[in-house]
Amino acid sequence: MARTTKFLLLSIISxxxxxxxxxxxxxxxxxxxxxxxxxxxxYESYWYPDWTRKYVEGDPAKGRKKFWVFDIPALMFDxxxxxxxxxxxxxxxxxxxxxIAMAFVSPSYTVRSARxxxxxxxxxxxxxxxxxxxxxxxxxxxxxxxxxxxxxxTGLDVRK
Numbered sequence: 001m002a003r004t005t006k007f008l009l010l011s012i013i014s015x016x017x018x019x020x021x022x023x024x025x026x027x028x029x030x031x032x033x034x035x036x037x038x039x040x041x042x043y044e045s046y047w048y049p050d051w052t053r054k055y056v057e058g059d060p061a062k063g064r065k066k067f068w069v070f071d072i073p074a075l076m077f078d079x080x081x082x083x084x085x086x087x088x089x090x091x092x093x094x095x096x097x098x099x100i101a102m103a104f105v106s107p108s109y110t111v112r113s114a115r116x117x118x119x120x121x122x123x124x125x126x127x128x129x130x131x132x133x134x135x136x137x138x139x140x141x142x143x144x145x146x147x148x149x150x151x152x153x154t155g156l157d158v159r160k
Contacts, residue, residue: 007101014094049080
């Protein structure tokens with residue numbers, strides 16, 4: 001397998017992970033109480049996206065929690081921030097792998113063929129994103145029927 005192909009495959013795998021992690025973020029933010037991430041800890045679980053956990057006693061006026069003099073990264077406090085950080089890492093990798101693959105492309109690769117391939121990649125990427133989002137978010141991460149969990153506490157609305 002050529003070096004270009006290997007890097008393009010790594011880029012595709014990275015993009016697929018980005019899609020999965022984005023769906024996890026959406027599920028946690030909008031449907032936590034009826035998702036596969038709900039557990040017996042309920043709204044105290046690590047996976048519940050409570051933005052107040054990163055503050056001392058949950059109060060933004062008291063400032064961020066610190067380790068020595070450094071702010072503790074938000075990804076340490078809830079699953080939404082963790083999946084966001086990992087998703088951004090894979091997004092950067094995906095683009096880097098594409099750039100590396102382009103460096104290995106032969107000099108006979110023309111602008112015309114590059115444009116044609118770019119349009120194909122856009123169409124395929126749009127189809128993959130749409131289909132995988134439908135499969136993962138709507139069919140895998142959400143439970144069918146009524147929720148077993150109570151609604152979210154009023155003070156912890158993640159959309160604020």
